[in-house]
Amino acid sequence: MAGEPVLYLQLRMFYVHKGAEKLFEDLPVGHGVRLAESVSGDSSFAHATAFCHAVERAAGVEAPPRARALRTICLELERIYNHLGDMGAICNDVAFATANMHGMRLKERALRLNELLTGSRLLRGMACLGGVRYDFEAAHLDEVAQWLRWLKPEFEAFVELIRESSGTRDRLETTGVLKPEVARDLGVVGLAGRASGQDRDLRRDFPHAFYDQVRFTVPVFTEGDVQRRLAVRREEIYQSMGILEQVIGKLPEGPVRTVVGELPPGRTALGYVEGWRGEIFYWVRTAPGNRLARCKIKDPSLQNWPALTEAILGNIIPDFPAVNKSFNLSYSGTDR
Amino acid sequence: MFNVLRQSQKAGVVTTSYPATPAEVSPRTRGRPQIDWPAWKDARPAAAVCPTGAIACTDAGGRRTATLDLARCIFCGLCAEADPAIRMTHVCECAARSRAALATSAIYALGPDGTHASLVAPPAAGTEPPVSLDAIGRELKARTEKLLGRSLSIREVDAGSCNGCEVEIVGLTGPVYDAERFGVHFVASPRHADMLLVTGPVTRNMELALRKTYDAMPGPRLVVAVGACGCSGGIFGVNYATRGAVDAVIPVDVYVPGCPPNPHALLHGILTAVGRWPSRAG
Numbered sequence: 001m002a003g004e005p006v007l008y009l010q011l012r013m014f015y016v017h018k019g020a021e022k023l024f025e026d027l028p029v030g031h032g033v034r035l036a037e038s039v040s041g042d043s044s045f046a047h048a049t050a051f052c053h054a055v056e057r058a059a060g061v062e063a064p065p066r067a068r069a070l071r072t073i074c075l076e077l078e079r080i081y082n083h084l085g086d087m088g089a090i091c092n093d094v095a096f097a098t099a100n101m102h103g104m105r106l107k108e109r110a111l112r113l114n115e116l117l118t119g120s121r122l123l124r125g126m127a128c129l130g131g132v133r134y135d136f137e138a139a140h141l142d143e144v145a146q147w148l149r150w151l152k153p154e155f156e157a158f159v160e161l162i163r164e165s166s167g168t169r170d171r172l173e174t175t176g177v178l179k180p181e182v183a184r185d186l187g188v189v190g191l192a193g194r195a196s197g198q199d200r201d202l203r204r205d206f207p208h209a210f211y212d213q214v215r216f217t218v219p220v221f222t223e224g225d226v227q228r229r230l231a232v233r234r235e236e237i238y239q240s241m242g243i244l245e246q247v248i249g250k251l252p253e254g255p256v257r258t259v260v261g262e263l264p265p266g267r268t269a270l271g272y273v274e275g276w277r278g279e280i281f282y283w284v285r286t287a288p289g290n291r292l293a294r295c296k297i298k299d300p301s302l303q304n305w306p307a308l309t310e311a312i313l314g315n316i317i318p319d320f321p322a323v324n325k326s327f328n329l330s331y332s333g334t335d336r
Numbered sequence: 337m338f339n340v341l342r343q344s345q346k347a348g349v350v351t352t353s354y355p356a357t358p359a360e361v362s363p364r365t366r367g368r369p370q371i372d373w374p375a376w377k378d379a380r381p382a383a384a385v386c387p388t389g390a391i392a393c394t395d396a397g398g399r400r401t402a403t404l405d406l407a408r409c410i411f412c413g414l415c416a417e418a419d420p421a422i423r424m425t426h427v428c429e430c431a432a433r434s435r436a437a438l439a440t441s442a443i444y445a446l447g448p449d450g451t452h453a454s455l456v457a458p459p460a461a462g463t464e465p466p467v468s469l470d471a472i473g474r475e476l477k478a479r480t481e482k483l484l485g486r487s488l489s490i491r492e493v494d495a496g497s498c499n500g501c502e503v504e505i506v507g508l509t510g511p512v513y514d515a516e517r518f519g520v521h522f523v524a525s526p527r528h529a530d531m532l533l534v535t536g537p538v539t540r541n542m543e544l545a546l547r548k549t550y551d552a553m554p555g556p557r558l559v560v561a562v563g564a565c566g567c568s569g570g571i572f573g574v575n576y577a578t579r580g581a582v583d584a585v586i587p588v589d590v591y592v593p594g595c596p597p598n599p600h601a602l603l604h605g606i607l608t609a610v611g612r613w614p615s616r617a618g
C-alpha cells in the first residue's frame with residue numbers, strides 16, 4: 001500500500017479447512033448428502049444436488065422427471081435468495097444502506113418460501129439420493145406462483161431504486177475491474193466470469209436437472225467491474241423467475257424419488273451443478289460396502305479467489321468491501 | 337431521493353414482533369425432534385439414519401441407553417421418517433445454558449430380538465446446572481446481566497462454519513428481525529464486544545485465532561456457541577482438521593442448536609444469555 005490504492009493483495013486461505021473430503025470416506029453414502037449441504041452453507045442445495053448427481057451416475061440411476069424439475073425449482077430459489085441479498089449488500093458497501101434493507105426484506109420472503117416448501121430456510125434436508133425428499137403439492141406450487149407475482153413488481157422497484165442512485169453507480173462503475181483476458185487466464189467461472197466476458201453456464205452448456213426443458217438466456221458483460229457483477233445478478237434473477245414459471249407450467253407428474261441401490265464398488269463419476277456462484281463439481285470413486293473411496297469437491301470459489309487479487313489492484317481501500325462482496329466467494333467452499 | 341422515501345413508505349414496517357408473538361413457522365418447518373419415549377420400540381433404526389449421531393444408543397447387560405442430543409441435531413427429520421415414535425416439532429428455540437441440558441436419555445430393558453421390552457429409567461432431561469453455585473457466582477451473574485442488559489455488542493467469529501449460520505446471523509441485522517430493537521449490535525473488534533457469537537466446528541487452523549479473540553475481550557464477557565457445529569462439532573465432529581465444539585476451546589455460556597438456527601432461535605439464544613428472554617415465551 002502507498003496512500004490509498006491497493007498495490008498488492010495476498011490471500012491466506014484454508015483457515016476453515018475441516019476435512020470434509022476425508023469425512024465423505026467415513027460416512028455411509030446417504031449421510032454424505034447432509035455433509036454436502038454443509039460444505040458451503042449458502043449453496044446447500046446446489047452442493048447436495050451435485051453430490052447426488054455424482055452418486056446417482058456411479059449407481060447408474062437417474063432421478064425421475066418430477067424430481068429433476070423440483071431440483072431445478074430449488075436451485076433457482078437458492079440463486080434468487082443469494083442474488084437478492086448480494087445486490088443489497090454491494091449497495092451497502094458503498095453506503096446505500098436503504099437498498100440493503102430492501103434487499104434483505106425481499107430475501108427474507110424468499111427464505112420463508114424455502115421453509116414453506118422444504119421445511120428449511122436454506123433448503124436443507126430437501127436433497128436426497130435418487131430425487132428429492134418432499135413433493136410439492138398444488139398448494140405449494142400456488143405459493144410459488146403467488147410469491148413470484150409479489151416479487152416481480154417489488155424487484156422491479158428495487159432495481160429502479162439502485163439504478164436511480166447516481167452515487168452508487170459512480171462508486172461501482174470501473175471499480176474492481178477484472179479484464180476478460182485475465183478472467184480467461186485464471187479460468188474464472190460463474191457469475192464473476194460472466195461479468196468479464198466468459199460466456200459459460202452449465203445450465204445451458206451441459207444441462208442437468210430440468211434445464212434442457214426450459215428457455216432462458218445467459219447474461220454476459222465484458223466490462224468486468226462491480227457494476228457488471230451486480231448487473232449479472234440482476235439479469236439472472238429475471239431469468240430465474242422465468243425459469244420458475246416455466247417449470248411450474250410443465251411440471252411432470254410421477255414419483256419424486258427413485259431407489260438408488262447398493263453402489264457398485266470401483267466406479268467413478270462426476271456430478272455437477274451450476275450453483276448461484278458458478279459451477280460446482282463432485283467427483284466420487286465408490287468403495288465396497290456402499291461407501292466412497294474418494295470424494296473430490298470443487299466449489300467455484302476455488303478458482304475465483306485469485307480473480308479478487310487481480311480485480312482489486314489499483315483500487316482504493318474504501319472500495320475493497322464492495323469489490324470483495326461483488327465476488328462474494330465462499331471460504332468454506334474453498335477450504336472444505 | 338423522492339423515490340427512496342416513497343419506497344420506504346410503501347414497504348412500511350416489516351419488523352416482526354417476535355418474541356412478543358410466537359415464531360412464524362410453516363407446516364413443513366422442522367424444529368426439534370420429539371420422541372415418545374414410553375412408546376419407543378427400538379432406537380436402532382433412528383440411530384442408523386441419524387447422520388450426526390444425535391440419536392445414539394449403547395447396549396450393555398440387556399439394557400439400552402438411548403439418547404437424543406439436540407446439540408448434535410441438524411433437524412433433518414430422517415429419524416422421524418424411520419421411526420413412528422419420533423416426530424418433528426416446529427419448535428426452533430432450543431438454546432440452553434449447558435451442553436448437558438440439550439441431551440435427553442432413557443434406559444430400556446431389551447427383549448430377545450433387541451427391541452425395547454420396557455422403559456426402565458424414563459427420560460431425564462439433562463439437568464441445567466444450578467445457575468451459579470455460590471453467592472459470589474450469583475452476584476456476578478446478576479451484575480453481568482445488569483451491565484450487558486440494555487446494550488449488547490456482539491463480535492461474530494466464524495471458527496470454521498459452512499457460513500449457513502452466517503446467512504441467518506446477517507438476517508438479524510435486517511429489517512425483519514432487527515436485533516437493534518434490543519440494543520443488540522454487531523461490532524468489528526473483540527475489544528468492543530460484550531459477547532462472542534461463535535459458529536462452526538472450531539478448525540485446528542482457527543483454534544488459536546479463537547483463543548486470541550476471546551482473550552482480547554474485556555470482561556465481563558459472554559460466549560454463545562451457534563449451530564450444531566458450534567454446540568457439538570455437528571456432522572464434522574472431531575477429526576484431523578477440527579477440534580469440534582466451541583467449548584473444547586473456550587468456555588461457552590449459551591448453546592444455540594440448529595442447522596442453522598433461524599433468526600428466531602438466534603434471538604432466543606442471545607437474549608437468554610443476557611437474561612432478557614421474556615418469561616412468557618419460556
Ligand code: SF4
Nearest residue numbers: 386409410412413415
Ligand atoms: S432430526 Fe436430528 S436426531 Fe433426527 S435424524 Fe436428523 S440429526 Fe438425527
